[in-house]
Amino acid sequence: MSQFNIDKGIKSSENVKGQSWRSINILKWPSWERWAAVLAGLLVWTACARLGLVASPYIFGLKFMNLLIIGDPVYNLTLLQIMGTSLETLLIGAGLAFALAVSSGILLGYFRSLNRFADVFISICRPIPPLAWIPVGYVLFAQLPQPTFWVQIMVVFMGAFFPCFNATVHTVQSTDPIIIEAAQTLGARRQRQILAQVILPSAVPGIISGVRSGLGVGWMCIIGAEFVGARMGIGAYIWSLYQLGGRMSEIMIAILSVGLIGYLMNEIVILLGRRIARWYSW
Amino acid sequence: MVLMVENVDKEFNGECVLKGITFSLEEGEFACLTGPSGGGKTTLLRLIAGLIAPTSGHICLDGSLSRAKPDIGYVFQEGALFPWLTAAQNVAFGLKLRGISAEETRYLVQEALDMVELTGFDEYYPKELSGGMRMRVALARVLVCKPKLILMDEPFGSLDFRTRNKIQKDMVKLWLRLKPTILIVTHNIDEAVYLSNKIIVLSSRPGQIVEQVSITMDQPRIRTEKSFNLIREHVLSLLGE
Structure with a gap:
């Protein structure tokens, strides 16, 4: 009887840890610090508006809603339509970048000698600011029907590629060797089995965070790329606002929307990551 | 004879880690390998598992000399799940690699989880x-x-005292039931005497077998018994402590 009790006791103490992990809160009520920050921000803003430095939050808000729902009269486009163009470019460019970054990252992470071979080229290309490729792109794509579009794709590609590529190479290289040995002792003798059943699944969280930072850099690049040569994306919109006499409120609205979209994309990837790799301690 | 280790030497970069290791395990034997840290205990285990090759000597599993040893199960420190x-x-990982059907796999997995008392944690x-549950899964x-x-390479080393005692007890139960051949590395003498029929004591570098102590006490054992502690003391004296 007493032995039974001891067994029970230890079992249940082992359980506790398991249960608490189960319920991951996805949408949390913001902390009071966050509420305080919003309030303080509004207060400072109102004060500055009173001094005549900036437009008041109320007017700013009205203009924002106006842009969102009715749109900019100059272009007859709503803020979301303008954003949509940029997001489209981003998703195509970054999508291509991720496809290549993940596949080549796995290859170079796995084959060390290939990595040493390619290292020179990568190390030189990595520090080049993606925007520096704009003139190269215009020359390259001059014959195509929509050169501006392809240039922007190229710039986003360059921005999104390296963060994702680096993360993939690194995560593949840092696969826990003990886990590989564990697979070997369980009968995974072929390299193909090790790659498919150990290295790739263990690389998933690393690749997801690579995608996250790649998307972030890509988003920064698209704004810059749109300053030069315009399809009517958010970057082009900001630049045209400046050229049309610097409508400060609209410029700020557009810039803050860029920040907001970037933030949302980041959150979405984190959420997706949690879904895909539930096993990982994010 | 399940395992035969004959005159095995192992050098790393010219430094001799193991020297003239010779021992064997009979079927159903529960053996412990112990010795000072850095004495090459884990190296010996990895040699037997075929993860590394000996510099000289033979390791023979069930009469076969081949280095790929699918019939060896290796439980890593902290489980390596x-x-x-x-x-x-x-x-199910190992079963899948062996091409066992999904239905049979499900049955065998359930049976194995029941055996280590993890029913319902699938x-x-x-x-x-x-930590304790992870070791059980491993x-x-x-x-x-x-x-x-x-x-098993120091399987219970990272567990707290209570979990450790409990899992040792379950280990003995399991061994009495299935009678597998087990070789376990531990630096915990108490654990060695509690679990095994044979303690292989290694010296410090280069690791050589100091003595093989066989224990005939009945399982499960009581740690506070006189005979238990006499064996403990003997093993400790072999280690010079």
Whole structure:
């Protein structure tokens, strides 16, 4: 009887840890610090508006809603339509970048000698600011029907590629060797089995965070790329606002929307990551 | 004879880690390998598992000299579970590689999880399990493949005292029931005397076998018994402590 009790006791103490992990809160009520920050921000803003430095939050808000729902009269486009163009470019460019970054990252992470071979080229290309490729792109794509579009794709590609590529190479290289040995002792003798059943699944969280930072850099690049040569994306919109006499409120609205979209994309990837790799301690 | 280790030497970069290791394990034997840290205990285990090759000498499993040893189960320190697989999927890993049908796999996995007293934890990921439970999954993952020899590298070293005692007790129960051949590395003499029929004591570098102490006491053992402590003292004196 007493032995039974001891067994029970230890079992249940082992359980506790398991249960608490189960319920991951996805949408949390913001902390009071966050509420305080919003309030303080509004207060400072109102004060500055009173001094005549900036437009008041109320007017700013009205203009924002106006842009969102009715749109900019100059272009007859709503803020979301303008954003949509940029997001489209981003998703195509970054999508291509991720496809290549993940596949080549796995290859170079796995084959060390290939990595040493390619290292020179990568190390030189990595520090080049993606925007520096704009003139190269215009020359390259001059014959195509929509050169501006392809240039922007190229710039986003360059921005999104390296963060994702680096993360993939690194995560593949840092696969826990003990886990590989564990697979070997369980009968995974072929390299193909090790790659498919150990290295790739263990690389998933690393690749997801690579995608996250790649998307972030890509988003920064698209704004810059749109300053030069315009399809009517958010970057082009900001630049045209400046050229049309610097409508400060609209410029700020557009810039803050860029920040907001970037933030949302980041959150979405984190959420997706949690879904895909539930096993990982994010 | 399940395992025969004959005159095995191992050098790393010219430095001799193991020297003239000779011993054998009979079927159903529960042996412990102990000795000072850095004495090459883990190296010897890795040699037997075929993860590394000896500099000289032979290691013979069930009469076969081949280096690839699918009939050996290796339980790593802290378990080395695949974090992206649930407990059940971890246990099924070896079966899948052996091409066993899904239905049979499910049955065998369940049986193995029951055996290590983890019924109902199939869907838990390693991060959701405690250290002791992870070791149990690691053990089940190996047991399910029905290996001829189970090697365990300091399996309970990272567990707290209570979990450790409990898992040792369950280990003995399991051994009495299935009678697998086990070789376990531990630096805990108490654990060695509690678990095994034979303690192989290694010296410090280069590791050589000092003595093989066989223990005939009945299982399960009582740690406070006089005979238990006499063996403990003998092993400790071999280690010069």
